[in-house]
Amino acid sequence: MSENPKDRDSGSGTAPAAGMIPLVPAPRPNRAARNVLRRLVQGEAPPTAPMNIVDRLAGSPYANLTIQVGKADESARKTIDFALRLAETMFRYGAGALEVETSIIAVTAALGLRNIEVDITNQSVIINYAHRDGVPITLLRVVRSWTNNYAGLVEVHELVTDVVSGGVTREEAYRRLDTIIKRSKPFPRWLVSVAEAVFAAAVVGVIGGSAFGMLVALLTILLAGQVARGLGKWRVPDFFVTAISSFIVTVVAVLCFILHVPLSPSVVVAGGILLLLPSGRLVSAVQDAINGFPVTAAGRFLSAFLTFGAIVAGIAVALVTGALFGADRLNVAEPIAASQPLYVQLPLVALATVAICIAEQTAVKLLLPTMVVAVAGYVAYFIGIELGLGGRFAPALAAVLVGILARVIALRLKAPQLVVAVPSIVFLLVGLSIFRAMFVMTLTPEDSVTGAVGIFNALIIILAVAAGVVLGDNMARPLTRGQGRQDRRRNRRR
Known part of the structure; x- marks a missing residue:
């Protein structure tokens, strides 16, 4: 006696006939598991995406910076000039390359310039600021002399910390940096x-x-x-x-x-x-x-x-x-x-x-x-x-x-x-x-x-x-x- 195909496809609860393979319903997609798997395989960001320069501050003393909102692009040249003079002073006083770079990034970011690139060697610093709709600005500063002045380096570090925390404007930072440079060393x-x-x-x-x-x-x-x-x-x-x-x-x-x-x-x-x-x-x-x-x-x-x-x-x-x-x-x-x-x-x-x-x-x-x-x-x-x-x-x-x-x-x-x-x-x-x-x-x-x-x-x-x-x-x-x-x-x- 032959079996009716309609009975085989029906949703009744009757058991399948002997020798027949039971049909298993297709599983529903688990969206959460699929997202976890994608993160494990791909990571949180595309592997070829460039790192944001502000991310270089992770782990440094300037990681929690306060950005001063204002007309940053109109005064970009002054901000870069200040950052270059700051970097030159730090190199002259004996700072390392990583500390100089993080200080530049922190100061420029705190003063509103985030789209900058910094290139540092042992005797020169180059800063490039290229706004999407503006004219690029590239400035170079060469360090021609060195001196032992760890006390001055400490004062520069305090200045950068105050700028990053939002307590100092650029004009005041200029004046404080001039004072640090002109101040005598602590010991004769x-x-x-x-x-x-x-x-x-x-x-x-x-x-x-x-x-x-x-x-x-x-x-x-x-x-x-x-x-x-x-x-x-x-x-x-x-x-x-x-x-x-x-x-x-x-x-x-x-x-x-x-x-x-x-x-x-x-x-x-x-x-x-x-x-x-x-x-x-x-x-x-x-x-x-x-x-x-x-x-x-x-x-x-x-x-x-x-x-x-x-x-x-x-x-x-x-x-x-x-x-x-x-x-x-x-x-x-x-x-x-x-x-x-x-x-x-x-x-x-x-x-x-x-x-x-x-x-x-x-x-x-x-x-x-x-x-x-x-x-x-x-x-x-x-x-x-x-x-x-x-x-x-x-x-x-x-x-x-x-x-x-x-x-x-x-x-x-x-x-x-x-x-x-x-x-x-x-x-x-x-x-x-x-x-x-x-x-x-x-x-x-x-x-x-x-x-x-x-x-x-x-x-x-x-x-x-x-x-x-x-x-x-x-x-x-x-x-x-x-x-x-x-x-x-x-x-x-x-």
């Missing part, structure tokens, strides 16, 4: 000279020198500093000034060796040239490379290695000169291990940190916090060495701690992070390892392979320290996220 020249000498003496004490060695280093740096200032007045290039300074330091060590003074020549030279070593510049170069500024990083690397070359040249000339007068060839590049106990090293580290802050013209309010961060970083480095972490991982661990503390403390005191971080990592001695390797390659050609390996190891340590500071800065961002909102509320109450 004679105090800076004494601070540099005290720093060298403290370094000699930390790396195992005696009290007499500390005194010799202090007097040597005072002499070298006066010679360097005299050469600077004659517009002598920095390369030759650095070479002559290292020559003076080495000559003093050679004379002490000839006169049988109970001093270690390598300790005297290391303490004297640590002030000349571009350790902060090397770390800043690596930070610029990590943050996406390869041209700026390459320029700073070249400048740093030229400084190393000048130091090695000055030391080599001094050693050859000493050999002509009958002195034995000294090994001023032998590794130095700190032999002082920790309770002796820590006061010297604190003293040297305050001294280097004075030499860098740091604001008075940051002297004590920077000293605390440096001591904490050195304790972390000491513990890492004692635990057997090695000469590569221990500095990186200390740099992470320095990066975290520097960001938290600096932002609470309305200062950029590098003002606290750079003086705090000097005692990780990232520059001495490169100096030793370059010295071996220059004066002992038979050990050129050893020198090349030493340079490679030194670069690894520098990369570890710089990456540690950047990592610590990023790790501390959740701890400082509410700082910008507090500043905005404070400005609204005024």
